[in-house]
Amino acid sequence: MKSISIFLISILASLNAIADWEVNMPRGVTPTANAAYDLHMLIFYITVVIGIVVFGVMFYSIFHHRKSKGAKPASFHESTTVEIIWTVIPFVILIGMAIPATKTLIMMEDTRNSEITLKVTGYQWMWKYDYVEDNVSFFSKLDNKSNEARQLGSEIDVKKVDNYLLDVDNQVVLPTDTKVRILLTASDVIHAWWVPEITGKKDAIPGYINELWVDIKEPGVYRGQCTELCGKDHGFMPIVVRAVPKQEYTKWVSLNQKNRVAEKSE
Amino acid sequence: MSTNIDHLKEEHHHQPSGLMRWITTTNHKDIGSLYLWFSLLMFFIGGFMALIIRAELFQPGLQFVIPGFFNQMTTMHALIMIFGALMPAFVGLANWQLPMMIGAPDMALPRLNNWSFWILPFAFTMLLSTLFFQSGGPAAGWTLYPPLSLQGGNSMPFVIFSLHLLGASSILGAINVIATILNMRAPGMTLMKMPIFVWTWLITAFLLIASMPVLAGAITMLLTDRFYGTSFFTAAGGGDPVLFQHIFWFFGHPEVYILILPAFGIVSTIIPAFARKKLFGYDSMVYATASIALLSFIVWAHHMFTVGMPLAGEIFFMFTTMLIAVPTGVKVFNWVATMWKGSMTFETPMLFSLAFIILFTIGGFSGLMLAITPADFQYHDTYFVVAHFHYVLVPGAVFAVIAAVYYWLPKWTGKMYNETLGKVHFWMTTVFVNITFFPMHFVGLAGMPRRIPDYAVQFTDFNMIASVGAFGFGLSQLLFVYILLSTLKQPVTAADKSWEGAEGLEWTLPSPAPYHSFDTPPKVD
Numbered sequence: 159m160k161s162i163s164i165f166l167i168s169i170l171a172s173l174n175a176i177a178d179w180e181v182n183m184p185r186g187v188t189p190t191a192n193a194a195y196d197l198h199m200l201i202f203y204i205t206v207v208i209g210i211v212v213f214g215v216m217f218y219s220i221f222h223h224r225k226s227k228g229a230k231p232a233s234f235h236e237s238t239t240v241e242i243i244w245t246v247i248p249f250v251i252l253i254g255m256a257i258p259a260t261k262t263l264i265m266m267e268d269t270r271n272s273e274i275t276l277k278v279t280g281y282q283w284m285w286k287y288d289y290v291e292d293n294v295s296f297f298s299k300l301d302n303k304s305n306e307a308r309q310l311g312s313e314i315d316v317k318k319v320d321n322y323l324l325d326v327d328n329q330v331v332l333p334t335d336t337k338v339r340i341l342l343t344a345s346d347v348i349h350a351w352w353v354p355e356i357t358g359k360k361d362a363i364p365g366y367i368n369e370l371w372v373d374i375k376e377p378g379v380y381r382g383q384c385t386e387l388c389g390k391d392h393g394f395m396p397i398v399v400r401a402v403p404k405q406e407y408t409k410w411v412s413l414n415q416k417n418r419v420a421e422k423s424e
Numbered sequence: 425m426s427t428n429i430d431h432l433k434e435e436h437h438h439q440p441s442g443l444m445r446w447i448t449t450t451n452h453k454d455i456g457s458l459y460l461w462f463s464l465l466m467f468f469i470g471g472f473m474a475l476i477i478r479a480e481l482f483q484p485g486l487q488f489v490i491p492g493f494f495n496q497m498t499t500m501h502a503l504i505m506i507f508g509a510l511m512p513a514f515v516g517l518a519n520w521q522l523p524m525m526i527g528a529p530d531m532a533l534p535r536l537n538n539w540s541f542w543i544l545p546f547a548f549t550m551l552l553s554t555l556f557f558q559s560g561g562p563a564a565g566w567t568l569y570p571p572l573s574l575q576g577g578n579s580m581p582f583v584i585f586s587l588h589l590l591g592a593s594s595i596l597g598a599i600n601v602i603a604t605i606l607n608m609r610a611p612g613m614t615l616m617k618m619p620i621f622v623w624t625w626l627i628t629a630f631l632l633i634a635s636m637p638v639l640a641g642a643i644t645m646l647l648t649d650r651f652y653g654t655s656f657f658t659a660a661g662g663g664d665p666v667l668f669q670h671i672f673w674f675f676g677h678p679e680v681y682i683l684i685l686p687a688f689g690i691v692s693t694i695i696p697a698f699a700r701k702k703l704f705g706y707d708s709m710v711y712a713t714a715s716i717a718l719l720s721f722i723v724w725a726h727h728m729f730t731v732g733m734p735l736a737g738e739i740f741f742m743f744t745t746m747l748i749a750v751p752t753g754v755k756v757f758n759w760v761a762t763m764w765k766g767s768m769t770f771e772t773p774m775l776f777s778l779a780f781i782i783l784f785t786i787g788g789f790s791g792l793m794l795a796i797t798p799a800d801f802q803y804h805d806t807y808f809v810v811a812h813f814h815y816v817l818v819p820g821a822v823f824a825v826i827a828a829v830y831y832w833l834p835k836w837t838g839k840m841y842n843e844t845l846g847k848v849h850f851w852m853t854t855v856f857v858n859i860t861f862f863p864m865h866f867v868g869l870a871g872m873p874r875r876i877p878d879y880a881v882q883f884t885d886f887n888m889i890a891s892v893g894a895f896g897f898g899l900s901q902l903l904f905v906y907i908l909l910s911t912l913k914q915p916v917t918a919a920d921k922s923w924e925g926a927e928g929l930e931w932t933l934p935s936p937a938p939y940h941s942f943d944t945p946p947k948v949d
Contacts, residue, residue, distance in 0.1 A: 179885060180870040183802055191802075198799045205789035213782060216760045220778070223699075225767045231700040232765035241708045244757045245750055252746045255796065260739055262798040267735045308486060308878055316485040316881060323484075323880045342732075347572040348665060350730060350805060354871045358801020361731050363666060364571060365659020368732035385805040385873040386730075387565045389572060390492040393876030 186355050187376045187401070193262045194358055201255055208251075266358070269371045272339035276332070280342075280349030280362035280384070283391035287330055290341075294414045300394045301325035308394060324381040329398045333407035334377050340370040347389060353382030353399050361386055374401040447542070450534035451939060452519045453836070455541050459516025460829070462544060464905070466508030467822075469552070471898050473501040478860075478894040481887050484879055494877035495563035496555065502566035503583075506683065507590045508548055510817070513825045514686040515540075515597045518625050520836060522601065524930035525619045527610030527948065529940040532603035540596035547589035554579035565875060567676070568643065570657040570668050574650050581651070584643045591636040598632035601625055610929070612948035616710070619928050620703065623710050624689030627717045628682050634721070635678035642671040666731050673724035681720045683817060684784075685713055687824030688755060691777045693928070694831055695759050698774035699766030700925035704758045712751035712758075719748050729800045738797050745795035749788070756785055771923070772846030776827035779819055779854050787815030790865065805875075808868025814861045819854070826853075826904065833911060834918035838936035841911040849907060852900035859893030 186192045223229045277288040284299035304323050307314040316322045332338055342351055342362040352359030360368045382397040402410065439445055449455060476497050480488050489497070519537065523530055531537050554561040559577025562568070573580065605626045609618070645656040646668070655661025657668045696703045703709060725733060725741040759781050768774070790812040794800050803809060834840050863886035872883045879887065921931040929946055930937065
């Protein structure tokens with residue numbers, strides 16, 4: 159009994175401590191993620207309006223046209239005019255949705271004129287990053303603290319682990335205000351690379367090279383995860399992107415190139 | 425059962441009794457009951473797996489199961505619910521209802537009917553037995569995407585063989601449905617006079633025949649890739665992993681309509697009955713169903729927008745997918761127009777049907793959002809998708825099955841269920857289904873991927889709520905079983921026409937309906 163009450167209290171406490179009732183998609187920091195957010199909200203509001211109208215009529219009917227209120231059934235049915243009206247109106251609304259959606263899609267798929275290229279390779283269960291022009295390359299996997307805490311029976315309180323399951327040993331560093339082309343592939347099974355605030359996801363598939371582009375407008379640390387089931391540790395291969403101003407990025411590249419050379423000469 | 429056997433003797437049938445009666449039966453009602461009870465059993469097995477999943481996801485961190493077993497649970501939960509619970513439930517309803525609705529004595533192909541049911545227990549025994557293998561059950565998701573599914577343990581050939589059996593069973597069932605509907609209608613019942621449930625099942629049967637062989641092809645190629653050195657789907661041998669996804673979803677999308685079209689038929693039957701008013705647009709309902717079925721063959725790649733298709737492909741599949749909203753909208757508007765100025769009462773089947781319309785439409789709205797390719801890049805493979813398809817399959821398809829059982833139970837058994845308990849069952853089910861699945865929209869949008877056994881702490885609160893809802897939903901279904909069993913124990917009292925507004929040939933038969941529904945065909949004008 160005591161243990162149950164402690165359990166309940168700990169749940170209540172945790173509800174307060176991490177009260178994070180996020181209900182919506184985060185706003186992005188790139189033109190592509192923002193466009194996705196705007197489309198998402200547009201379609202959402204359209205469906206809300208349709209929902210209010212349709213369910214409104216339905217509930218009016220449920221409350222007023224009930225036998226207990228003495229409603230007598232009408233006998234009307236079949237009306238070609240009505241059927242045409244409620245076929246055409248949704249069709250027009252759909253065209254209204256399709257136009258902005260197609261424009262956004264074309265913008266998202268245009269990877270031309272990028273300044274740097276990052277190649278991402280999915281492995282079970284980590285990511286490899288190659289900066290194609292700058293000759294930097296490293297693996298990135300789940301941070302040790304999270305990895306210890308996530309084991310069955312670890313008895314570590316995961317709520318006390320910073321960025322539990324969303325932290326890595328080596329972060330991806332990208333420059334802000336730069337069009338970066340991201341190439342995606344995989345060495346074993348299909349993975350998917352997704353950092354919601356930066357870009358929608360795209361699959362990393364063995365034998366394929368897929369493309370994405372990002373242009374991060376705000377420096378910061380952005381986190382994401384693998385989003386295609388890739389085996390037992392699918393839930394444990396996060397992605398962390400640190401966006402820094404261009405100069406800082408150049409410094410980071412030269413530092414890491416040197417390390418690489420030093421490693422080779424050893 | 426003893427009353428049934430007496431009944432048989434009267435009609436001079438020479439059939440074995442006891443277990444052999446059920447194994448050898450060729451009667452559409454017996455087989456319908458077998459399908460429905462089997463479906464209920466599978467619903468609880470699949471539901472138990474869902475509760476293991478929700479227990480693990482109650483809190484972040486791993487408490488109960490290791491990730492590999494978690495993946496087996498998500499995979500098996502889906503396979504059991506789709507192939508074991510929903511599809512047999514609809515086939516069971518078809519068996520019971522189609523002959524009664526079209527004025528026939530039985531299904532057209534009774535022995536085939538027996539065979540198509542009795543394949544199922546073998547298939548599912550084999551499928552479930554893989555969970556006890558040392559290497560465990562299938563863990564690559566019900567979609568079986570290679571190369572991951574090719575890494576699976578010894579379960580893989582067993583899963584594939586059981587899927588082959590299930591496909592064969594479905595195709596046999598579909599052939600029987602088509603043969604029955606096209607050949608055994610009462611004189612005067614033209615196609616456009618058939619009850620709407622019969623129409624939806626006719627179209628569904630064609631979908632089954634067209635799509636199940638495609639699945640069989642895909643999984644056979646998986647099998648030869650694994651054991652016979654082919655490389656259909658392995659990049660290293662010159663194959664293409666994405667090819668599997670195209671083939672799979674060419675089956676998979678018609679498959680989801682196989683699960684929902686008969687549900688549309690049920691709701692289109694129940695709403696007019698309790699609104700005491702004819703279905704608003706019978707013809708347009710038939711055309712809408714047929715349009716949805718045709719569209720289902722040209723939208724498959726919306727399940728795989730993120731695989732890196734050419735822009736033209738992405739645009740094509742976005743447009744075709746959005747188009748589905750038109751006939752689906754026609755259906756919803758027709759249901760609302762049927763209720764309009766009716767004289768409604770709210771017995772349990774009606775309550776489940778009304779909840780179906782609202783909650784299925786919510787699932788339709790999230791489906792429309794998912795159709796928008798650039799937004800789908802964000803939604804894809806998150807809990808938003810999980811919320812979407814559970815809204816269309818649980819308060820969609822499952823609610824329709826439950827509504828159908830309450831609606832036709834007095835006809836099948838001659839006994840009326842307890843209306844108060846039925847309503848309690850409805851409200852518990854509806855409240856808990858929303859507590860379970862609505863928060864999944866939120867965590868999905870906030871960035872929680874699907875098919876993960878553990879999650880970042882910011883997703884904790886909504887996951888706790890969803891888990892509480894899931895257990896509540898599961899327990900509510902025990903009440904359903906209680907209601908069914910207590911109804912069966914009652915004496916026969918139900919009227920031939922159990923509902924004031926019910927229409928159709930089945931209500932002209934006595935309750936319970938005679939063993940051979942119509943010995944002489946009724947006249948339909």
